[in-house]
Amino acid sequence: MAHLSPAWYRPDACCPQAGHERSSSSAVPLPDERELPLLRGGEIMMEDISGACFTDTQTAVPLVETESATENLTNEDVGEENNTANTSDTSSIYRYIKDGLFTSEIYKVEIQNLPKYIGFNEVKKFLAKYGLIPHKIKLFARQTFAFVTFKSEEGRDRAMKVLHGAQWKNRNLTVRLAKPKADPIIKKRKREAEEGEEMKEQTAAKCLASNNGKEEPLSKQIADVVTPLWNIPYEEQLARKKEECEQVLLKLTRDIGNNNRALLPWLFMQKEKCGGLCCSLEGVKASPLQTEYRNKCEFLIGIGPNQEDKTVGFRLGKYKGGTCAVVEPFDTIHIPAVTKKVAKAFQDYIRSTSYGVYSPETYKGHWKQLTVRTSRNGHIMAIAYFNPQKLNEKELAELQTSMAKYFTEGTGKDSGITSLYFVQEGQRKSPNREDLTLEHVAGDKYIYEDLLGLKFRISPHAFFQVNTQAAEVLYSVIQEWTQVNEETTVMDICCGTGSIGISLAKKVKKVIGIELCQEAIEDAKVNAQLNELNNVEFHCGKAEDLVPYLVNFLDLQNSITIVDPPRAGLHSKVIVAIRKAEHIKKLIYVACNPRAAMNNFLDLCRAPSNRVKGSPFRPVKAIAVDLFPHTMHCELLFFFERVQHSSDKPSEAVQNSTEIPELKLETAGSTEEGDANLPKEEETPDCSSN
Structure with missing residues (x-):
């Protein structure tokens, strides 16, 4: 999906992936490692290479390493990490470093004089030669230095010694200590204090001048964040x-x-037929519902822009950008009225409690997030996250009992919640919220949705498209494209x-489904039963492990x-x-996020090699x-479609097989500890496009 929205707006963080709220450990870069390059304003970060799963901001890395195009580093981007920090001052930009977290x-450490063009795999393999296990690596495009963190003082000191x-x-490396990343909120305040009142007044004057002397109402500010095209006619949105x-x-x-010279003759013909494109683009199908379409919303709980305590809504900006203010969602156009009603009821409830909101700046407080899931059947699920x-x-x-009573017998009953959960979220050992324990507080354990005449059960963490009516359009296109018959096997x-x-x-x-989330797999099996299907089976595990098997x-x-x-x-292994399974001739x-998946598309089409065996695919058509x-x-x-097909026939064992042997796989994410106390981009709730 394109990113023409403001630089500080990340719908993938606001709503984990275009409806893909499930964890994505199956979508990690090549070759075999779980390495995560993140492009952030001139730097490429690998958030945690200790084996944890990742979500939103990953980018599929190609089977052949490519040079990053990230440029334009500023002194501020890298300079703050180049010197030893004084972390003893608790009022400083490093006060987040606390004992016990x-x-x-x-x-x-900072490693200097590195080769200019290197990738994450090369760095990790190089460190492994010396027995070093990094926790995070941060590379900069076309630069000869990198920052590496370790999980202990012993690991850091060993790196200093051996590297x-x-x-x-042919380059001699040097290593020196690097100071921690600065807390963005405190850093912003410190900068503002240094600028002084005069600079603040000038900035305020510019803001007023750009808006005819009036400050924009909060409703417009938050609309610009979560629905940046809200004031553009829908037909023009589709055109964009x-x-x-x-x-x-x-x-x-x-x-x-x-990357595949053998496809050039075909490519030239396609460009002639398709206006310079490799395949035809059959337009953009509109959503039947353009407002109040989201069936899943994640609201942050924080302090309002005017210091209103315990506010449920969306953040005006990012923690990284120095913004923590949360604005109520009641004027947004993409959230259903029933969801807003739940948000209001929950806001009233938490304001009646003695527990404050969790602060990403001080790590104090309790209430963190509210997730609301709804269905066209009138079912409403609410999940409260609490530190x-x-x-x-x-x-x-006692808190859970109070919450259950409020929403089943008290004032909150009018919100219509049919399923209520409570999640204790302290310092996470995994970056995935799906790994947190759900405590069922009241009502049903699940909600149910109807789609294309079929019934689906939805668990708290299970993935389901966030726009049900548009999902019906999407699935109808898939049905039309597949051209299946009674002899077809579908691998989903x-x-x-x-x-x-x-x-x-x-x-x-037959239908074979593969999914990482155990909760979703259980739902899928129940959904097959609900719809009286006996030709469907589902397997839980990483796609990169299951598909080859x-x-x-x-x-x-x-x-x-x-x-x-x-x-x-997809993970490159998938x-x-x-590619190796020559009998897979068609793939949808x-x-x-097509830009993030671009390397997947390319890897399907690239020329065969020692690593990528099997005939390539080529795109036939596309539609949005x-x-x-x-x-x-x-x-x-x-x-x-596959360019050419092998004449090999499936083995007798495959032809005569009626059951797939059981394969025991690790389905959960890593439990390695992450940087729970590091000031970072706060997970922004499910507030926009995805």
Whole structure:
């Protein structure tokens, strides 16, 4: 999905991935490591390479490492980490470093005189040669230095000892201590204090001048954040999205030509037929519902812009940008009235309690987030996230009892909540909220939704498209494109609650679903039963582990593979497995962020190599479906076909196989501790496009 919205606006953080709220450990870069490059204003960060799962901001990395295009570093970007910090001053920009809370920032080093063009895999492998296990790595494009953090003083000191003077590609490395990352809020306040009142007045005057002497109302400010196209006619929104999709196709066209010369004759013909594109773009299908369409919203709980305590809503900016103010969601156009009613009731409730809001600046307080899920059946699920701090079990139990009573017998009953959960979220050991324990407080355990005449059960953490009516349009396109029959086998990768596969099940021989989230898999199995389907089976695990295994036991002569991955795209191992499985001839790729998944597209089409075996695919057609009105985001579907097919027939074992042997896989994310105490971009709730 295109990113034409303001630089500080990240719908993928506001709403984990175009509806892909599930964790995306299956979408990590090549080669075999879980390394995460994040492009942030001139720097490439790998947030945690200790094995944890990642979500929103990942980018699928190509099978062949490419040079980053990130440039224009400023002194402020890198200078703050170049010197030893004085962390003893608790009022300083480093006061987040506290005893008892882990942050690898206190074990950071700067490695200098590195080769200019290196990737994460190279750095990690180089460090591994010396027995070093980094916690985080931060590289800068075309720069010869990097920052590396470790989990302990021992790890840091060992790195200082063994790397200083070490040689890499004929370069002698030097290593020095680096100071921790500054707390953005305190850093902003310190800068403002240094600028003085005169600078503040000048800034305020400029703001007023740009708005005819009036300060913009909060309703407009928050609308610009969560729905940046709210004041643009819908037809024009669709035109902009089509233009962005065309840009994606243009880039893919160039990349295919540069990476698979054998496809050039075909590519030239396609460009003639499709206006310079590698395949036809069949437009952008509109969302049947353009307002109040979100069935899942995540609200932050914080202090309002005018210091209103315990406010439920959306943040005006990011913690990284020095903004913590939360604005109520009642004037937004993409949130249903029933959801706003729940947010208001919950705000009233927490204001009646003695517990304050959690502060990402001081790490004090309790209330953190409210997630609301709704269905067209009138079901409403509310999930409250609460930092227990030092409360004992009795106090937490009393709070849950109070909450249950308020929403089942008290004033909150009018909100219509049918399912209520409570989540204790302290210092997380995993970056995925799905790994936190859910405590059922009141009502039903699930909500149910109808889609294309089928019934689906939805658990608190399970993935389901956030715009139900537009999802019906999306799935109808998939049904039309698949052209399945009673002999077809469908492999549904990243299947969530099974909605795509189940929508096709009555027309095909068999559906095989693959999903990482155990909760979603349980829902998918129940959904198959609810719809009286016996030709559907679901497997829980990482797609990169399951796909190579399953293709050995499936007759894929008449098959189609559908992938609907999280924002980052598929793990490169999955692409390799699909390429090797020559009987997979057709593939539909549903991309909620096509730019992030671009390397997946390219890896499907690149020329065969020692690493990428099997004939390449080529794009046949593409179409976009607008699931996120008033944002620059949409789902982009690609239909890929295999260029040539092997004459090999499936083995007798495959032909005669009726059951897939059980494969025991690790399905949960890593439990390695992360930098829970590091000042970072606060997880912004599910507030916009995705």
